[in-house]
Amino acid sequence: MSLPKKAVLGILTDNLSRRRSVLPLSRNVATEWARGLDIPRGGKTVLYTGHMYQLIPFIGAMADQMKAFEDSWVTSLMDYGRLVNKVINISSFMTRAKNEERQAQNRTLRSIAMLLRESGVQFGYLYDEELYSGALVYDQGVDKVFLSHARVVQKMLADHGVKKAITVDPHTTNMLRHVYPEVLDGFGLEVQSYLEVLVERNSEIKQQLDGRVIVHDSCVYARHEGIIEQPRDMLKRTGLTVESPELSGSLTHCCGGPIESLFPKKAHAIAEKRIEQLAATGDNIVTMCPICLVNLKHAAGEDNIKIKDISEYFAEAFFGVSRTAESVRT
């Protein structure tokens, strides 16, 4: 028995409209990555995480749970689950993210913030007032609920006088740069991915890296946003040899992530297929999307394949191994 779409979509949608996220995070979890960095609150230019990296440990845990439910009797109870979820956030009981995974995502965000700072970019952060973009509910076609949420995000940005957002993941980039201006009147935010900002800044590399990496392009960056060469340019500057699998750039193959919430087994099969394609080229895989990262890591399992977020390489090249390890500890 597959997961009941109405109940699952209902829970995600109810969470967005009632709690402003498909998988609500506590304030501490959403903002702990910034602790000790002294990033000013707000400002005309902000680093906008959209909660995507923070959500990943919870999405991973939830995906495991849903995969177990997919063919079980539990699916028949999901309609009741939705009713309960309207009053109590049941996802907080269902998901227990591992602390080390949370810290890994925090390190990624801290690295990105430090890379921007090192490149001379001045930015603020909205801390607990920052909101998830609503990407999943938009993709699932619950337009009215999405639109209502997008208006809340628009107002929050306007209230803080934000003129430019530097994003850290492809989904938030796409939502703020292309979807929001299509559905909202007067949404004039300038949006750049941190990858685009870093390429423009052309900052000095402190430590040349040695090795060969295989780039897995995100569908959203490559096909929706045209971000294909920037990550490669940055990786090449670090000294790494950059290679691409047969399906790459505008022909990149999806990681399966977009259907994880409704069809976890199908999503896993797509990720396994992608891992095979990537492994045929090499075993040091670079991702630039948190959803790709978690899906490919799950599919790779215990194989001897290393999958790292692109920011890890940049941090190593800009700060050196020891400084990275020290400064990104939370």
Next chain:
Amino acid sequence: MTAINTLFIESMDQRFDAAACMNCGVCTALCPMEIGPLPRVLFRQVMLGLEEKVMANTDTIFSCLLCKMCEVNCPAGVPIAENVRLLRNRINTTMYGLGR
């Protein structure tokens, strides 16, 4: 016999646009999910008003990755991903009672 519901076409979101599809099959051949009826057969069913057939394919419609592998290679420039999203919206509002 399959019933044709002309109101189905008229009541679809006006942004649904598959008129330029020439049924070449590039989309189906490139789909990472290897989804059979999507997009070209399903889109044709929408345009023909075959509501029951379309609505019987909810698993297929929600299985699309929206990855745009088909769309960037479509020789007719059909906005495939947005069409799929609009079909989801139709299902959500008419079948699931979400976001009405």
